[in-house]
Amino acid sequence: MIFFLLIAVAAAATAPVAAWALRHAAAPIPVATAAGLAALGVTAVTGRWLSGGWPGWWLPVPALLTVVAVPLALADLRHLRLPDVLTLPAYPLFGAAIGAAALGGGGPSLAVRAVAGALLFGGAHAAVRQLAPGSLGAGDVKLSGSLGAVLGAAGWPALALATLLAALLTLVMAAARRTGRVPHGPALLAAAWLCVVFPLAG
Template identity: 85%
Template sequence: MFILIALTAATAPAAAWALRRAAAPIPAGTAAGLAALGATAVAARWLGGAWPGWWLPVPALLTVVAVPLALADLRHLRLPDVLTLPAYPLFGAAIGAAALGGGGPSLALRAAAGGLLFGGAHAAVHHFAPASLGAGDVKLSGSLGAVLAAAGWPALALAALTAALLTLAVAAVRRRERVPHGPALLAAAWLCVLFPLAL
């Protein structure tokens, strides 16, 4: 448990460095602390027997990716390519390991289809209403769709609905013209992966 938490927190400085080079700096200490909290929740679910050990890399990796991206979007209204694009092969590897470890080929096939479906839906929204959804959200949505579908088909709709409601709630409270959607999307996906429906 402590190794998982330490490793997750240790990724924060590298992510902060990459984001600083992408002109979207985040506080490394805050990122490390939030990543450690997220990893603690992941480890607690795993040790509590909520899901099999082969699923562990998926929520652990999502925690590593979600924290710095959410902070960058909150601070700069951006989801930089430096993290959204590497998420595809990273999540692909984690899902592949989960499939080989016990999830079976259906998990990998579901993930691939989910990535196309979720990413395609976000791309369509961005195309027809570009002001409502940024390009970074679209780039992120494909990899998140794969992770969500691996957790179970209902997670796609649940995450989309939860993220939309969270973003609307923040917009109503802050009363600003632009509200980042990425943090809500990442939080909803993280919860769905932490409490998967298909395992």
């Protein structure tokens, strides 16, 4: 119980830093909400690991994804923006987590898949924006590269599954909202989180 409490506190402590960065990017988010969601998310990730969902060397990847995804999703929902202050640092952060996972037991193939995933996932989203500029924002494209790295590391099926899940979640949000622009970032982040926390073999 104390272990989970420490994990939750550590995750919640990342929220004020992300909120500070987003506030300076003119995209403020509620700190308490971000802290609570980050704590819940990382606690769930830790529980998944302790239940034998995957080896310990994979833990840094979904844990980091959680604390990055929460503030970005909140910013996109509130401001229809995915600010560079979080999307760009995600690349070296995820790179470090994936590198640690590869060295910790995942092997070099994990890093190779991550690079390929970043190119494929990011390139596909860039192509969609080029062909249909109104369908995706620039922030979605910037985010997709780093998420592609994480998804590629999780396994090839994760790339296709996350694409499908994100599209479905955005459609559900559009149906629920009915009016106004619907951000794709939250669905993209949620789909990636699910695929990384519950990876398929591949």
